[in-house]
Amino acid sequence: MSRKRVLSGMRPTGRLHMGHLFGALDNWRNLQEEYDCFFFIADWHALTTDYADPSQIKTFTIEVVLDWLAAGLDPRKATFFVQSRLPEHAELHLLFSMFTPLAWLERVPTYKEQREQITDKDLGTYGFLGYPLLQAADILIYKAHYVPVGVDQVPHIELTREVARRFNFLYRPVLVEPEPLLTEFPKIPGTDGRKMSKSYDNAIFLSDTPEEITAKIKPMITDPARKRRTDPGNPEVCPVYDLHKVFTPKAERDSYIVPGCTTAGIGCLDCKQALLKHALPMLAPISERRAELARDPDTVLEILEDGTARAKKVASETLAEVKAAMQI
Numbered sequence: 045m046s047r048k049r050v051l052s053g054m055r056p057t058g059r060l061h062m063g064h065l066f067g068a069l070d071n072w073r074n075l076q077e078e079y080d081c082f083f084f085i086a087d088w089h090a091l092t093t094d095y096a097d098p099s100q101i102k103t104f105t106i107e108v109v110l111d112w113l114a115a116g117l118d119p120r121k122a123t124f125f126v127q128s129r130l131p132e133h134a135e136l137h138l139l140f141s142m143f144t145p146l147a148w149l150e151r152v153p154t155y156k157e158q159r160e161q162i163t164d165k166d167l168g169t170y171g172f173l174g175y176p177l178l179q180a181a182d183i184l185i186y187k188a189h190y191v192p193v194g195v196d197q198v199p200h201i202e203l204t205r206e207v208a209r210r211f212n213f214l215y216r217p218v219l220v221e222p223e224p225l226l227t228e229f230p231k232i233p234g235t236d237g238r239k240m241s242k243s244y245d246n247a248i249f250l251s252d253t254p255e256e257i258t259a260k261i262k263p264m265i266t267d268p269a270r271k272r273r274t275d276p277g278n279p280e281v282c283p284v285y286d287l288h289k290v291f292t293p294k295a296e297r298d299s300y301i302v303p304g305c306t307t308a309g310i311g312c313l314d315c316k317q318a319l320l321k322h323a324l325p326m327l328a329p330i331s332e333r334r335a336e337l338a339r340d341p342d343t344v345l346e347i348l349e350d351g352t353a354r355a356k357k358v359a360s361e362t363l364a365e366v367k368a369a370m371q372i
Contacts, residue, residue, distance in 0.1 A: 053083065053089070054086060055086045060112075060250050061247035071227050077121065083124055087127055125351040129348075140181055141174065159172075180208075194226075219366075257324060267312075
């Protein structure tokens with residue numbers, strides 16, 4: 045390979061929002077210029093928590109890829125594919141399961157956390173326990189050198205590295221130990237101040253029009269201490285200011301937003317209007333491109349067909365090496 049390889053994926057759970065844009069897609073867009081990037085729709089991973097109702101997965105797959113394209117990901121520079129179209133992932137996962145200690149899966153921090161936090165679904169399944177191993181197969185089958193993750197996902201990459209080391213020790217060196225490509229995600233609050241999430245009904249979607257974005261930002265909660273227009277505020281506890289850190293140049297934040305808020309020189313509506321002045325020119329072209337792309341969904345299907353064929357070539361070659369090393 046002339047360039048180092050990067051792999052990452054997203055579950056198809058619906059339209060993407062600003063949290064996805066600044067938490068992943070902006071980074072992916074930059075990575076595709078420097079690395080051999082493989083970006084995939086993790087539809088099998090979606091089943092680990094949504095196995096009871098998979099009816100929307102196909103629709104959501106199209107929605108996610110539309111958002112990728114609108115955000116600037118380029119299928120001429122990166123490979124897009126659907127996980128479930130490649131049974132090689134499942135076969136490698138099965139082979140890994142034969143020699144991966146159960147304790148390695150049980151100690152993954154997100155396994156315990158989600159078992160405690162997600163109380164409305166039965167997560168006592170092998171699929172949920174074993175999803176980090178399927179994730180390892182997703183990565184190792186492409187011999188990815190790097191996986192862009194936040195710090196909370198590093199234990200998953202370490203598990204992947206352990207699986208690769210164990211395989212290479214038991215049989216012969218075939219698999220590449222990937223490294224985490226740490227990404228610092230900016231804090232993107234939802235319209236109610238909590239983390240932006242579709243499930244909280246507080247998201248600003250990449251498909252939202254300027255009018256919809258304006259309608260969502262204007263009633264956003266601000267510093268709860270500012271009960272009246274004349275009350276001074278604290279930008280550091282204000283969700284709107286967190287968005288200013290993403291959209292508004294630092295010079296304007298320092299000269300207008302912060303002093304205006306802390307002295308009550310500007311009101312919260314003034315602050316939101318200043319935010320929209322910078323946010324809309326950045327977000328509106330994305331929603332416009334997405335709307336144009338959505339008129340021809342066959343284009344998305346063609347992109348996925350082409351990318352899946354490219355991915356299959358790499359995956360099948362790696363699986364053949366693995367099986368030869370295991371003498372099966």
